[in-house]
Amino acid sequence: MPFQDHPLFRRLRKHAQRRLVFDPGVPRNKQLPAYKRFLELENEMLKRYHRKGDSGLKVAQARAVMVDVVIENLFLAALDMYMTQHGKLPCKLAILATGGYGRGELNPHSDIDIMLLYPDRISNRKRFEQFQELLTEEILYPLWDLGWKIGHASRNTKEVIDEARVEIQSKNAILESRMICGSEPLFADMYRRFKAYLNKESSDAYIKQRLIDEKERHGKFANTVYLQEPDIKNGVGGLRDYQNILWMANLKHGYRSFRDIEKAKMLRRDERIAMDQAYDFLLRTRTEVHMNNRRPTDKLNLEQQPIVAEGLLYPQEDIFARVEAFMKDYYSAARTIYHTSEYLKKRLSLNADRLGGKITFREALRARQHLPMKKVDGFLLYDKTLSPESKTVFKDDPTRLIRVFRYQQQFGASFDADLLHLMSRSIPLIDSEVIMSPAAAKSFLSILRAPGEVYQTLVTMHELGILGRYLPEFGKLTCMVQHEYYHRYTADMHVLRTIKHLDDVFLKASDVDARYERELRKNDDPLLLYLILLLHDIGKSEGIKGHDVAGVKIAKPILDRFGINKEQQEQILFIIRNHLEMARIWQRFDIEDPHTTASFAETVGDPDKLRFLYVHTYCDARGTAPTLWNSYKDSMHRNLYMATIEQFQDEAVIQRKRKEQIAMLNEQLLSRSIEGVSKDEIEAHFTLLPERYFINTSADEIELHLRMVHQLLTQIQTAESVGTLAPIIDWRDDRDLNMTVVNVVTWDRAGLFYKLAGALTLAGVNIVSTKAISRSDHISIDTFYLMNPEGGVVTNSGAEATFKSHLEESLVQGKRLSPQIDDLEKKAIASAKKARDMLPAPFPPSVDVYHELSLKRTIIEVQASDRIALLYRLARLIHYKGFDISFARIATERGVAMDTFYIENGDSKSSASTDNLLELREGLEKIVKEDL
Structure with missing residues (x-):
């Protein structure tokens, strides 16, 4: 057993020794009720341990021990039955736990994967097949009868290694396998040969595949920890990220645990403890989610969050406060796993572009010295990587904690492991003096003036905890769950996602983005929208309701310390106050009614604000949830924009243009040969309908309506x-x-x-x-x-x-x-x-x-x-x-x-x-x- 001995595990085994004892010859169907009763009692005991706040890892390991003792008992009974009926066993046998069960970690609905391991050579094939059949009947059938989802395989050592050569999941399964019962020499021989195969094979291909899988997996969850409904297992910063870094570290360097990585001086003790605590929290959360569902699920959806928070003993009486406290802890744990994993990839040379032969960290440092290097304000730039020139670079000038991100953006660089480590430890240097510093403000605003390159820089600042420290008003949004049905992200990540979509607008990432870019460029300072988006939801720190009004109050002092001029402040504060208004108008009202657009134009005041609001609404909606925006909404949004921009013209000009538009449509339709529809019918259609019908109805739609009206009128004759x-x-x-x-x-x-x-x-x-x-x-x-x-x-x-x-x-x-x-x-x-x-x-x-x-x-x-x-x-x-x-x-x-x-x-x-x-x-x- 890889587990440390624990009184709970010993207690489980004692219970099994007392409850799973049967007289010789008792058939399997008579034993099954005792096994079910044993599991019922032990599950109830584990539930009590969990409910009183015990370690998530300990409870998960105890559940694996519970499964072990059931399999051990069934195995011994099966061997006894075979030897009673047939004499000597036909071969050695070991039953292995693989996957999560191999790690010794099971949540209530976890899959249970086992392997029946046999020798490569079988002398008597007939007796062997007879043996296999009995094992299926006496071990697998009872496990299924107990309601467990059992994944099973029968392999010899050669087959194990052959599968590992071609299937990465098989390689992972054996890496984490352990013996439950059976022949220890057989298992030891298999594992020795498996390790020998791994040592001969380069780990690079495996690591590249694991990184590809991780990238695809993260992509399914928007590449962020901060989803409102995160996936505990596969999401960014989830259990799989913790396991993935260990798989890669094991294969490349032989480290089997984070303690091994700590001993190798690649991780500080406090970082290792934080990582283990985060993993424990996620395991405990997953156990609670499984306990509240009849089927396996790893999605922490909004409906379950209050129940899970209560089950995890969060004491807040207010349900929203309880959920927010729980989810902040969840995001903190997931962020720890994600950041530490990313840091270790750099430290252990696990990045795809750094793979090659095994080199020590010292060798990597020496290799760095031979690359072309540039000194930049206390930093070294080499191979598009920034590193600190000295350990006091931030202590000497704390505003560098902001400026370094401008350098990263400017040079398209990444931070090396040393710089990341130093930045995370230097965050307390960002004090009120830095927050009020004109130099820091200048650097920060320059980050917001790099069209198409802002999102990734701000995300990195945020993930390292620097954005919220420098802009404490934004920091209050960190991990904030939005109790709104349409939001996919937490408040902080929603804001950053809106900025990503503004990047897309400036990069003209699609034809639709290009259309918004053309309109935004008509403003004197289109880049001001980056700052507007960053601040637009700042008022949510005081509550969702009325956050637009609160946002104005909170944003004003920020704009003052950033040195934003009065005219731009007026534009920014107007958009913050009214950032929901444009979508509200086209979602609620008849935008073909001139009264609607005239009233909206009066509210907005001028074309510049309208253009900011137009593009802001698009980015805001797209940053809320991937499916929230569609071509229909885009057409509604565009129609309102075009009709409102027209309102800023002289009334006589507006009326003239409308009459010209209607006359042009009339001409178009009269020039078409619409079968069966006379010119009189066309003229009547234009006479009998109000002007607003023709404002947003295309010639093709009008033609369709004319045909349909003609068909209806034709029926009158009969x-x-x-x-x-x-x-x-x-x-x-x-x-x-x-x-x-x-x-x-x-x-x-x-x-x-x-x-x-x-x-x-x-x-x-x-x-x-x-x-x-x-x-x-x-x-x-x-x-x-x-x-x-x-x-x-x-x-x-x-x-x-x-x-x-x-x-x-x-x-x-x-x-x-x-x-x-x-x-x-x-x-x-x-x-x-x-x-x-x-x-x-x-x-x-x-x-x-x-x-x-x-x-x-x-x-x-x-x-x-x-x-x-x-x-x-x-x-x-x-x-x-x-x-x-x-x-x-x-x-x-x-x-x-x-x-x-x-x-x-x-x-x-x-x-x-x-x-x-x-x-x-x-x-x-x-x-x-x-x-x-």
Whole structure:
């Protein structure tokens, strides 16, 4: 056993000796209940140790001991049975633990991997196969019957080494293998031959592959420790990073533990202790997560974090405070593992570009002396690597702790292990004098003025703890969990990710980025946006709600000490105060309505601020979560920007341009040969629709609508009445928007919107957004933007036919869809409850009904947990309360619905009373609070 002897492990073994004793000849099926009872009692004991705050490593090791004693007992019973029935064993045998079980670390849902090791030569093949069959029946079958997920292999030593040559995972498994029971000489011989093979083979190929795997793995988790829902095992700074550095250090230098690395003077004692404590914390966290789930999972999602924090004995009464305390400890542990691993890669020459023959650290230092070298302000630059000229470089001038990052950025350099080590120990030198220093401010601002190169520099500063020390207001955001459903990152990492996307804008990383870059370059100082983004969420240190207002108060002293002039301060503080406003406008309001853009332009004040806000909103959204931004949102954002920038022109110019645009569209469509559509129909279309329809509708869309209107009007010749006219439907996938767009042209009637929503609900699609407009001859043109529940265009081949069928039933036959929708809703609720491992974090629903004077509209805003038929029920109630929906904006993000409706009184001769609106709000609130 590689474990240190511990009273808990001895206790487990004593329990096994007492509880797993059977009379000779007792069949396996009669023994199984005793094994199950043993595991039940021991698991309960381990749970008590865990719950009282015992070491995560000790509990994980104890669980491995528990599995060991079960396998040992089954093994001895199997050997006894074979020898009773057949006499002497046909060969030696050893049962090995591999993988995490080989390390002696098991969490409740960890895989258990074992290997049955045999000699290379078997003299009697028939007896050997008989032996194998008995081992399967008497060892593997009981293990499966106990409910364990057992991975097993049968190998001889030659096969072990052959597999290790071609499969890196096999090599890892044997590196960490240990013998559970059986022939020690057989295991020792295998391990000796395996080590001999490793010594002959260069470790470089293995290490390169491990680094490639690590890079790919980190990429899946955005290359950051600071995800709001981190993966404990495979995430950046997770358990796998700790294990990976040991695998590489073992193969290259023979170090089997961090104590070995410490003894080799490659790691200080305090660093080794911090590493072991971090690993212990993650093991303990993983145990708690496994205990709270029926299935194996390593994702620490938002719903589980309060439960895990409570299970780990965090004492805070407030649930948010408890989660924040726990997650800060988690990020601290993960950061320790990640940083120490990265440092050791440099120190042990494990980087891919440093691999070669085994050299000592002293040899590496001597080799450095022969490279071209440049002295820069107390640092040595060689081979694109910065190192300290002396150990007092930061003590002599603490502002170098900021300047060194400008040099790193300027020369495209990396820091060597010595400089990294010295920087981490010199952080206390950043005191109030450095924070207020004009020289430090000049260096820091110069970092923010290198277009396309800012993100990586700031990330390095942050990971080393220097950014938060120099900018303490930003430091308060470190590891801050954002209790907002759409955020993927912690508050600090979100800010840095927004800066990454501004880098992409300046680098024109995509056609979309290039478009934003062109607009931003129109400002006198486009690089100012880096500073704006860095400070835009600084107010979250005082709470999420109202952080835009708090941010202005916190940012002002920072701008003063940075020496930012008054004009630029005014721009920066305006964007911080209003950084959520532009997205709010196009998410909530009808941006084709000139009142909307005129009101927004009045708020913004000038084109420079609008351009900053335009690009800021794009970077902010993309830095929130990878899937938050899409081409549809981008088009909405762009349309609002273009319509608002136009508002800064003279009113007469605006009107002239609009008339010219409409005239040009009219000419375009008249010049087209639209089959069956006369010029009179085209002219009528332009006469019967309001001006705003033509502002953001393309010629192709107008042509489609003309064809559909023509088709509807053609039906009148044979229809009994307009009420019996079948709706005209166009269903098509828009690959540019990555959505399905459905246009419906029909006779306008009361309750049309909710009936359309009901038919789409029964078709099983998600409504992302919608717009509707009516001609003055009562023909309604409704457009719906749809997605699969998982995102992207609708892939259900039957959805279109289902929608058309139900819509005709509702509009033409007058059939009520509510019974079918009720059934669908019940099934969805039952299915969700059955699949749910734990209750989701509740999203507080809200309903607001108000008059917006600037828009001259009555508006309903709804936020609620999304569910089947929510939109249908909201729209139906609005209709039943006597209101018509003139505009709807539907949005769903990560299970939360955010819907806006413009409503008008169904009786056009009267206006909505306050009592009517209050009654409507109460009814809507009742709908959104159902099932909470």
